Amino acid sequence: MEPLRILTGIPLASAGPTAGVLLALFAVLLAAKIGAELFKRIGQPTLIGEILAGVVIGPSVLGLVHPGETLQVFADLGVVFLLFWVGLETRLSDIREVGGIATRVGVLGMILPLVAGFGAAKAFGDSTETSLFVGASLVATSVGITSAVLIGLGVLKTRAARTILGAAVIDDILAMVLLAVATGIATEGNVDVASIAIVLAIAVAFVVFVGLGGTRIVARWPDVFHAPRFSESPLLPAVILCLGLAAVSAQIGLAAIIGAFLAGMIVAETRDRHDFEAEIQPLYAFFPPFFFVFIGLSVDIAAFADLEVLAALAGITLLAIVTKFAGAWIAARPLGRRDAAIVGVGMVPRGEVGIIVAGIGATSGVISQNLFTVIVGMSILTTLVVPPLLRRVLKT
Amino acid sequence: MEPLRILTGIPLASAGPTAGVLLALFAVLLAAKIGAELFKRIGQPTLIGEILAGVVIGPSVLGLVHPGETLQVFADLGVVFLLFWVGLETRLSDIREVGGIATRVGVLGMILPLVAGFGAAKAFGDSTETSLFVGASLVATSVGITSAVLIGLGVLKTRAARTILGAAVIDDILAMVLLAVATGIATEGNVDVASIAIVLAIAVAFVVFVGLGGTRIVARWPDVFHAPRFSESPLLPAVILCLGLAAVSAQIGLAAIIGAFLAGMIVAETRDRHDFEAEIQPLYAFFPPFFFVFIGLSVDIAAFADLEVLAALAGITLLAIVTKFAGAWIAARPLGRRDAAIVGVGMVPRGEVGIIVAGIGATSGVISQNLFTVIVGMSILTTLVVPPLLRRVLKT
Numbered sequence: 001m002e003p004l005r006i007l008t009g010i011p012l013a014s015a016g017p018t019a020g021v022l023l024a025l026f027a028v029l030l031a032a033k034i035g036a037e038l039f040k041r042i043g044q045p046t047l048i049g050e051i052l053a054g055v056v057i058g059p060s061v062l063g064l065v066h067p068g069e070t071l072q073v074f075a076d077l078g079v080v081f082l083l084f085w086v087g088l089e090t091r092l093s094d095i096r097e098v099g100g101i102a103t104r105v106g107v108l109g110m111i112l113p114l115v116a117g118f119g120a121a122k123a124f125g126d127s128t129e130t131s132l133f134v135g136a137s138l139v140a141t142s143v144g145i146t147s148a149v150l151i152g153l154g155v156l157k158t159r160a161a162r163t164i165l166g167a168a169v170i171d172d173i174l175a176m177v178l179l180a181v182a183t184g185i186a187t188e189g190n191v192d193v194a195s196i197a198i199v200l201a202i203a204v205a206f207v208v209f210v211g212l213g214g215t216r217i218v219a220r221w222p223d224v225f226h227a228p229r230f231s232e233s234p235l236l237p238a239v240i241l242c243l244g245l246a247a248v249s250a251q252i253g254l255a256a257i258i259g260a261f262l263a264g265m266i267v268a269e270t271r272d273r274h275d276f277e278a279e280i281q282p283l284y285a286f287f288p289p290f291f292f293v294f295i296g297l298s299v300d301i302a303a304f305a306d307l308e309v310l311a312a313l314a315g316i317t318l319l320a321i322v323t324k325f326a327g328a329w330i331a332a333r334p335l336g337r338r339d340a341a342i343v344g345v346g347m348v349p350r351g352e353v354g355i356i357v358a359g360i361g362a363t364s365g366v367i368s369q370n371l372f373t374v375i376v377g378m379s380i381l382t383t384l385v386v387p388p389l390l391r392r393v394l395k396t
Numbered sequence: 397m398e399p400l401r402i403l404t405g406i407p408l409a410s411a412g413p414t415a416g417v418l419l420a421l422f423a424v425l426l427a428a429k430i431g432a433e434l435f436k437r438i439g440q441p442t443l444i445g446e447i448l449a450g451v452v453i454g455p456s457v458l459g460l461v462h463p464g465e466t467l468q469v470f471a472d473l474g475v476v477f478l479l480f481w482v483g484l485e486t487r488l489s490d491i492r493e494v495g496g497i498a499t500r501v502g503v504l505g506m507i508l509p510l511v512a513g514f515g516a517a518k519a520f521g522d523s524t525e526t527s528l529f530v531g532a533s534l535v536a537t538s539v540g541i542t543s544a545v546l547i548g549l550g551v552l553k554t555r556a557a558r559t560i561l562g563a564a565v566i567d568d569i570l571a572m573v574l575l576a577v578a579t580g581i582a583t584e585g586n587v588d589v590a591s592i593a594i595v596l597a598i599a600v601a602f603v604v605f606v607g608l609g610g611t612r613i614v615a616r617w618p619d620v621f622h623a624p625r626f627s628e629s630p631l632l633p634a635v636i637l638c639l640g641l642a643a644v645s646a647q648i649g650l651a652a653i654i655g656a657f658l659a660g661m662i663v664a665e666t667r668d669r670h671d672f673e674a675e676i677q678p679l680y681a682f683f684p685p686f687f688f689v690f691i692g693l694s695v696d697i698a699a700f701a702d703l704e705v706l707a708a709l710a711g712i713t714l715l716a717i718v719t720k721f722a723g724a725w726i727a728a729r730p731l732g733r734r735d736a737a738i739v740g741v742g743m744v745p746r747g748e749v750g751i752i753v754a755g756i757g758a759t760s761g762v763i764s765q766n767l768f769t770v771i772v773g774m775s776i777l778t779t780l781v782v783p784p785l786l787r788r789v790l791k792t
């Protein structure tokens with residue numbers, strides 16, 4: 001580090017990028033561990049401790065670690081392995097059972113935020129184009145945080161949890177279409193319906209073929225991952241499948257975690273599921289803390305020093321929470337009051353898709369810099385608010 | 397990917413860096429697995445299969461994957477976890493027992509390549525400065541590959557293996573001093589003895605304090621990593637220690653793997669060593685393939701199309717192999733003929749330190765572009781030649 005370099009007076013050529021990256025990875029894991037332990041002791045969700053640890057070591061407070069590309073990759077792998085783990089705990093039949101309700105949750109949970117966001121922006125005098133982008137950026141749920149809370153409380157196999165997972169797949173497909181529409185408007189000025197239909201068809205085909213086909217193949221040949229002649233350990237083939245489906249999923253415009261979730265469901269059909277869980281556990285312990293800490297690193301408290309920005313953030317966050325909750329709650333009502341509330345809260349966290357939509361709007365001038373900052377802040381706040389809320393609802 | 401983008405006509409904004417990185421990680425792991433399985437079937441070392449898989453998917457043949465910064469980080473973590481694993485299997489007392497011979501192996505294994513490289517370059521009419529850089533770039537052993545072969549053949553606990561590990565630590569300290577000297581000559585035109593003495597003192601103090609102190613502390617409090625009130629799983633504290641010591645090691649100018657090795661030795665002193673090995677095994681399965689494939693990705697066959705470059709490569713590689721083998725062999729002779737041969741071969745692989753030395757020479761104009769290419773090629777060739785040789789010697 002700089003002090004040492006000054007001390008010795010020698011430019012340490014061998015202390016290249018590796019040394020810096022190792023130090024960042026070390027700092028992130030250590031901070032995550034300390035944050036998680038502190039929050040465990042005060043009876044709060046450990047992942048909030050990890051996110052706050054990110055805020056503390058990040059640009060907002062100490063400035064020790066900055067959210068660079070390498071940490072982003074580790075964070076992405078964190079949420080990929082998180083959803084892979086969730087998939088491992090999920091059977092296709094579990095999702096099918098709640099398919100109808102999950103679809104309605106996905107659809108209604110998209111329409112309400114879209115319409116409300118559009119209407120609110122219009123009411124504040126924004127142009128139709130800007131309002132469309134605001135609406136679109138409020139849509140997409142990201143289930144990483146919700147999944148972690150559900151795992152932590154051991155309720156991943158309940159009907160409400162399965163409804164959330166099914167709805168997340170539907171939600172992501174719809175968000176992808178909206179993203180394509182927004183991109184078309186921003187870059188071409190119009191919407192190419194035919195090519196969006198192709199994108200949609202590819203995404204649906206991917207989910208259906210991989211989800212149904214993959215699980216069936218493995219159910220028929222349950223030894224496919226650990227036939228001794230293929231591999232001593234089933235870990236690498238399973239991880240390769242996870243990364244491959246996550247990559248394809250991202251390539252066709254879906255979230256990488258959808259592919260990882262499907263990969264987990266496929267692997268779950270093998271005979272010795274418990275072997276997998278033991279083998280994948282360490283990867284699940286290693287990577288996800290990067291995801292949580294990265295959320296904290298991405299927070300830039302200074303950006304909200306402006307009162308007007310702060311007011312806009314409060315308003316848009318409230319809108320995002322209420323409309324998503326209401327849409328999901330209404331659609332999940334047949335599951336009963338308590339489960340509908342769980343589904344409603346579980347769908348609230350927004351992920352990077354909203355930020356990407358806003359980012360496209362910002363680069364094409366439709367979204368102002370302040371509005372972009374607000375949308376990023378909304379995405380992080382909806383993530384922060386869910387763990388305590390979800391725990392409270394689950395304990396009723 | 398591009399074909400899909402052309403097909404749909406929509407710029408997929410969400411297929412950002414993540415999608416590309418996931419695809420690269422997927423391709424590397426899949427290629428590694430295929431290469432390893434093929435080589436296992438023909439009775440050859442799997443890691444050579446993984447390196448060749450890297451050559452095939454890399455710029456030299458198919459050009460599917462390029463060695464970028466993110467893959468470099470995964471490769472670095474691969475060799476870090478490899479040496480952490482080796483440290484877990486090593487007791488401090490094992491190293492102490494062979495300390496004297498290991499030190500002589502390190503010193504003699506440095507002097508011979510340095511002198512021979514300097515002399516050969518001088519004989520071919522190079523300047524004193526250039527010759528010094530050539531000699532210095534032939535010095536540093538990198539034990540990653542050797543360790544992997546020793547693990548694969550189950551001989552990590554033999555006296556020869558322990559001598560190699562001890563010598564690697566000495567070798568790395570000496571190489572660091574040489575690197576500081578070379579950097580001083582290239583950037584300042586002279587050698588600042590006082591500051592190099594400080595660098596050396598810091599490195600020695602780090603190895604001694606961490607190695608002796610750390611293992612003693614853990615030997616006295618063997619529960620330090622998994623006292624239930626501290627953590628349910630001992631994995632994260634151990635990994636944090638590994639990354640932390642690797643980072644410090646790299647920061648003070650040593651190789652990161654020295655810190656990882658020391659961390660492994662420290663953790664090995666805890667009571668339930670076997671729990672650790674089971675927990676860390678998946679990280680050890682996941683990361684090291686990136687290290688081996690990355691070696692293959694770094695090969696640029698086209699650079700050796702020139703006959704003169706090829707001849708220089710052959711000459712310098714032969715010199716690197718013979719001098720390192722001879723130096724280590726002579727020093728290890730008291731261990732007996734067979735063990736001396738194992739130590740000699742085991743010390744042959746050169747790592748990135750030689751490339752860094754040559755790189756400093758290249759940026760300051762002392763080393764020509766062709767000579768730099770030759771040194772990079774030498775570093776890779778010495779790595780490739782060792783696994784089959786070492787297996788042969790070990791089977792005598």
